[in-house]
Amino acid sequence: xxxxxxxxxxxxxxxxxxxxILEACRSVDKPQPTLCYLENLTPVNACRVCVVExxxxxxxxxxxxxxVEEGMVxxxxxxxxxxxxxxxxxxxxxxxxxxxxxxxxxxxxxxxGADPSxxxxxxxxxxxxxxxxxxxxxxxxxxxxxxxHQPIKVDNDLYVRDYxxxxxxxxxxxACGEDAQNSFAIAVSGRGFxxxxxxxxxxxxxxxxxxxxxxxxxxxxxxxLMFRSEYEMRKAExxxxxxxxxxxxxxxxxxxxxxxxLHVQDNRIVKVTSPIDHSITxxxxxxxxxxxxxxxxxxxxxxxTPIDIVLxxxxxx
Amino acid sequence: MDLRLMDATAxxxxxxxxxxxxxxxxxxxxGGVMTAADTRLAQGGYHAAAAQRHLLLPxxxxxxxxxxxxxxxAMNYVCVRLQVPPAEAHGVATFYALLSTTKRPDRVxxxxxxxxxxxxxxxxxxxAFGDRDDVVPSPCLGQCDRAPAVFVQRAGESDVVLGNSxxxxxxxxxxxxxxxxxxxxxxxxxxxSLRLLRRVGxxxxxxxxxxxxxxxxxxxxxxxxxxxxxxxxxxxxxxxxGRGGAAFPMGIKWEGVAAAPESERYLICNADESEPGTFKDxxxxxxxxxxxxxxxxxxxxxxxxxxxxxxxxxEYPVARQRLEGAIAAAxxxxxxxxxxxxxxxxxxxxxxxGAGAYICGEETALMNSIEGYxxxxxxxxxxxxxxxxxxxxxxxxxxxxxxxxxxIIADGGAAFAALGTEQSTGTKLxxxxxxxxAPGVYEVPFGVTLGDVIELAxxxxxxxxxxxxxxxxxxxxxxxxxxxxxPLTLEDARSRNATxxxxxxxxxxxxxxxxxxxxRVAEFFRDESCGQCVPCRVGTVRQEExxxxxxxxxSLDADLLAELAQVMGDASxxxxxxxxxxxxxxxxxxxxxxx
Ligand SMILES: Cc1cc2nc3c(=O)[nH]c(=O)nc-3n(C[C@H](O)[C@H](O)[C@H](O)COP(=O)(O)O)c2cc1C
Ligand code: SF4
Ligand code: SF4
Ligand code: SF4
Ligand code: FES
Numbered sequence: 001x002x003x004x005x006x007x008x009x010x011x012x013x014x015x016x017x018x019x020x021i022l023e024a025c026r027s028v029d030k031p032q033p034t035l036c037y038l039e040n041l042t043p044v045n046a047c048r049v050c051v052v053e054x055x056x057x058x059x060x061x062x063x064x065x066x067x068v069e070e071g072m073v074x075x076x077x078x079x080x081x082x083x084x085x086x087x088x089x090x091x092x093x094x095x096x097x098x099x100x101x102x103x104x105x106x107x108x109x110x111x112x113g114a115d116p117s118x119x120x121x122x123x124x125x126x127x128x129x130x131x132x133x134x135x136x137x138x139x140x141x142x143x144x145x146x147x148x149h150q151p152i153k154v155d156n157d158l159y160v161r162d163y164x165x166x167x168x169x170x171x172x173x174x175a176c177g178e179d180a181q182n183s184f185a186i187a188v189s190g191r192g193f194x195x196x197x198x199x200x201x202x203x204x205x206x207x208x209x210x211x212x213x214x215x216x217x218x219x220x221x222x223x224x225l226m227f228r229s230e231y232e233m234r235k236a237e238x239x240x241x242x243x244x245x246x247x248x249x250x251x252x253x254x255x256x257x258x259x260x261x262l263h264v265q266d267n268r269i270v271k272v273t274s275p276i277d278h279s280i281t282x283x284x285x286x287x288x289x290x291x292x293x294x295x296x297x298x299x300x301x302x303x304x305t306p307i308d309i310v311l312x313x314x315x316x317x
Numbered sequence: 318m319d320l321r322l323m324d325a326t327a328x329x330x331x332x333x334x335x336x337x338x339x340x341x342x343x344x345x346x347x348g349g350v351m352t353a354a355d356t357r358l359a360q361g362g363y364h365a366a367a368a369q370r371h372l373l374l375p376x377x378x379x380x381x382x383x384x385x386x387x388x389x390x391a392m393n394y395v396c397v398r399l400q401v402p403p404a405e406a407h408g409v410a411t412f413y414a415l416l417s418t419t420k421r422p423d424r425v426x427x428x429x430x431x432x433x434x435x436x437x438x439x440x441x442x443x444x445a446f447g448d449r450d451d452v453v454p455s456p457c458l459g460q461c462d463r464a465p466a467v468f469v470q471r472a473g474e475s476d477v478v479l480g481n482s483x484x485x486x487x488x489x490x491x492x493x494x495x496x497x498x499x500x501x502x503x504x505x506x507x508x509x510s511l512r513l514l515r516r517v518g519x520x521x522x523x524x525x526x527x528x529x530x531x532x533x534x535x536x537x538x539x540x541x542x543x544x545x546x547x548x549x550x551x552x553x554x555x556x557x558x559g560r561g562g563a564a565f566p567m568g569i570k571w572e573g574v575a576a577a578p579e580s581e582r583y584l585i586c587n588a589d590e591s592e593p594g595t596f597k598d599x600x601x602x603x604x605x606x607x608x609x610x611x612x613x614x615x616x617x618x619x620x621x622x623x624x625x626x627x628x629x630x631x632e633y634p635v636a637r638q639r640l641e642g643a644i645a646a647a648x649x650x651x652x653x654x655x656x657x658x659x660x661x662x663x664x665x666x667x668x669x670x671g672a673g674a675y676i677c678g679e680e681t682a683l684m685n686s687i688e689g690y691x692x693x694x695x696x697x698x699x700x701x702x703x704x705x706x707x708x709x710x711x712x713x714x715x716x717x718x719x720x721x722x723x724x725i726i727a728d729g730g731a732a733f734a735a736l737g738t739e740q741s742t743g744t745k746l747x748x749x750x751x752x753x754x755a756p757g758v759y760e761v762p763f764g765v766t767l768g769d770v771i772e773l774a775x776x777x778x779x780x781x782x783x784x785x786x787x788x789x790x791x792x793x794x795x796x797x798x799x800x801x802x803x804p805l806t807l808e809d810a811r812s813r814n815a816t817x818x819x820x821x822x823x824x825x826x827x828x829x830x831x832x833x834x835x836x837r838v839a840e841f842f843r844d845e846s847c848g849q850c851v852p853c854r855v856g857t858v859r860q861e862e863x864x865x866x867x868x869x870x871x872s873l874d875a876d877l878l879a880e881l882a883q884v885m886g887d888a889s890x891x892x893x894x895x896x897x898x899x900x901x902x903x904x905x906x907x908x909x910x911x912x
Binding site for chain 1: 320321323324389392402403404405406407408411412413414417418419453454456673674691696836840843844845846847848849850851852854855856857858859861862863864865866867868869871877880881883884887888889890895
């Protein structure tokens with residue numbers, strides 16, 4: 001494949017034709033922040049936190065999706081770029097609960113000096129986000145900053161949806177749809193600030209096309225989609241990542257050979273992920289690999305650790 | 318695809334409404350009654366059904382219009398007929414303001430309280446009805462020349478439009494009464510020297526013969542005697558630029574599509590006209606619908622498209638009906654169809670309705686809307702001339718832009734360019750409204766000054782003292798009296814950091830409460846943002862909140878507003894986000910608001 005030469009912040013880079021600016025940046029060790037981008041999904045370039053300045057382009061350009069061109073001159077740290085990135089982080093963090101995002105994102109927010117508090121006090125949680133009508137909203141008086149805070153959706157034993165944490169990155173929709181699962185159980189509904197991830201008519205997942213593969217959980221960057229086990233343990237304040245070990249293994253259900261990362265705390269599997277850079281399924285799984293782990297820890301009488309008690313209680317309520 | 322559908326079933330009325338659009342189902346697998354023969358089929362037409370996805374919005378609109386809302390059962394039936402996943406269909410239905418997925422009154426009045434109507438009776442109508450659930454505020458309805466405007470959706474009956482309306486009339490229609498469509502008004506009616514408006518108010522919009530007796534279809538006959546390349550060459554010589562807002566040269570677009578390697582190509586007329594303050598395309602379509610049909614036929618011939626779509630906003634029922642009449646009459650006369658005017662060229666037109674979404678006027682959002690997806694703009698590049706409707710090379714032009722084509726062919730590109738300036742050729746329609754004596758659409762050559770068109774429309778009313786003009790619509794800018802001498806051309810507007818946009822000239826006198834107007838503009842962009850990208854989805858909310866605070870008496874945080882403006886302008890995906898702060902920033906600079 002042909003190589004394309006370009007210049008990034010004064011450094012010469014050369015990447016295969018068809019690469020994105022983001023890939024080119026990474027090739028010269030200049031990481032860029034991203035929110036809606038993931039290696040195993042089609043870029044939707046919706047969050048705009050990865051924007052860069054490209055010479056002869058009037059507008060900033062999303063690096064995650066724009067293909068490189070010969071001779072391109074890219075700047076990733078100009079005043080305009082820094083401003084846009086800071087504002088995008090502020091916009092997201094002033095409207096969405098962000099306390100479970102990864103360390104890297106937090107560092108980027110600090111780097112750009114994002115201060116979400118300057119938009120005012122956060123509004124209270126609202127109960128009507130699933131029924132808002134497009135083209136209409138209550139006229140604000142400006143005394144508080146609108147947000148997406150709302151009650152968490154707990155409608156099955158396997159995973160929960162906490163859309164107060166949803167930044168609308170479209171990743172779960174892509175994973176559920178054409179990029180992986182082809183179930184199309186969830187889609188974006190509503191419009192504008194009231195746009196939201198939803199099943200048809202907000203029906204419970206158990207009544208939807210969801211097959212509980214958990215691939216949406218696997219791609220969610222904010223903890224909006226979460227194993228029920230993790231959710232219950234966090235609620236009981238016994239979730240402790242420092243105490244967890246991660247063991248790579250191969251799913252034993254069928255012959256595909258999906259790799260599993262078993263997250264274990266106190267000798268209990270508390271969640272299952274799959275390595276995104278693995279060639280067999282690019283990090284995606286089915287319900288058996290994702291959630292079918294109970295049989296390896298069928299403990300019978302011995303099930304009496306705090307984790308067992310918390311999860312048993314959740315199952316019966 | 319093996320779809321998981323909902324449990325709800327459609328009523329007979331709902332099924333009948335959907336079948337109006339889709340015809341009866343092919344088999345028991347795609348919504349029909351399951352027969353013994355069906356059970357022996359290995360595949361019951363899923364692929365054929367899914368290929369009809371572009372009928373999703375028409376089907377939903379038909380249910381909305383017949384039943385008054387879209388129930389789970391009705392949606393389910395649409396999903397099985399088109400093999401669309403229910404979650405996606407719900408995502409589409411909840412994108413549009415004129416579709417309802419919950420039961421609501423059979424008649425709903427949408428009362429314009431936007432930049433033209435709010436202070437001219439629209440606000441008062443809304444106040445008179447309080448929080449009744451059958452009277453709701455609406456963004457601009459494209460009738461600013463007859464403010465206040467009202468649009469009434471009626472279950473089981475056609476929608477109606479009310480102009481110069483009053484609470485009594487609204488009450489009457491909500492109570493079951495009807496109202497005749499308001500007449501097309503064009504203040505310059507009868508002026509034969511005009512190009513675009515010369516037939517408006519003169520020709521019978523329902524009569525092909527009437528159109529032909531006023532010179533109609535002479536240009537098409539001339540065009541099919543030329544090669545497509547020659548037609549495009551004339552358009553290029555005319556140097557005409559788009560009238561939809563972006564002012565892109567039409568000839569270059571056409572050339573791009575004509576040169577595309579793919580033979581399947583499309584033509585779209587953008588008749589979504591939802592830019593607040595704009596109503597010129599409505600006047601053209603209502604007054605001279607055959608001219609648009611002829612224009613598009615010539616355009617289709619030039620670029621090698623066999624199918625054209627006219628995407629009209631739902632709030633223009635009269636325009637839609639007249640265009641459909643004109644298309645049918647042209648088809649009957651052999652001026653559309655498999656052999657246009659005996660030339661061997663095959664071309665046909667179809668009208669598609671929007672459903673209440675300003676963003677669907679953005680060209681790529683419009684294409685997604687036609688295809689049956691949410692009206693979210695696509696990333697560019699690639700541009701529509703390369704990857705457009707259904708992924709094929711597509712020309713998309715505004716109504717007014719296209720309507721110039723017959724004159725360009727009949728008189729030649731050079732004669733066309735003789736009017737206007739070198740960079741802004743031809744004439745331009747301006748939509749005058751607000752505090753103006755004779756509101757309406759005016760046609761003038763590019764280069765006439767702002768002050769001149771205001772005079773042409775009878776001058777400033779209200780207090781009689783001009784304070785500012787909103788030029789180009791909500792996506793445009795406010796300009797003050799120091800710009801009355803501005804020649805209305807693309808280049809002069811640009812050099813003064815203004816824009817002609819879609820031709821809006823909304824006039825405000827010195828008693829105007831600009832804080833309220835600006836908050837309404839901010840409300841508009843928040844409501845109409847598709848929600849896809851963060852700068853616009855959240856930026857438009859924060860912008861409205863800051864203005865609301867100011868309206869409530871707090872001092873205006875102009876610095877933060879400017880910061881919002883910068884990120885929306887720099888980093889948004891589409892033009893909505895790019896322009897969402899333009900009017901507000903210009904008002905600040907003019908000192909119309911602030912401390
Ligand atoms: C938010 C938004 C709304 C738009 N609405 C319209 C519209 O209603 N009608 C229109 O012709 N162009 C509209 N446009 C411009 C179109 O994207 C496109 O540029 C135009 O249809 C091209 O036609 P023209 O070259 O003939 O102007 C809109 C653009 C944006 C960003
Ligand atoms: S668990 Fe799988 S099927 Fe269910 S919503 Fe998530 S991605 Fe879709
Ligand atoms: S739920 Fe998670 S993955 Fe889905 S859109 Fe929201 S943040 Fe993104
Ligand atoms: S700028 Fe606004 S309307 Fe345009 S894509 Fe982004 S969110 Fe949607
Ligand atoms: S990571 Fe590029 S736009 Fe979100």
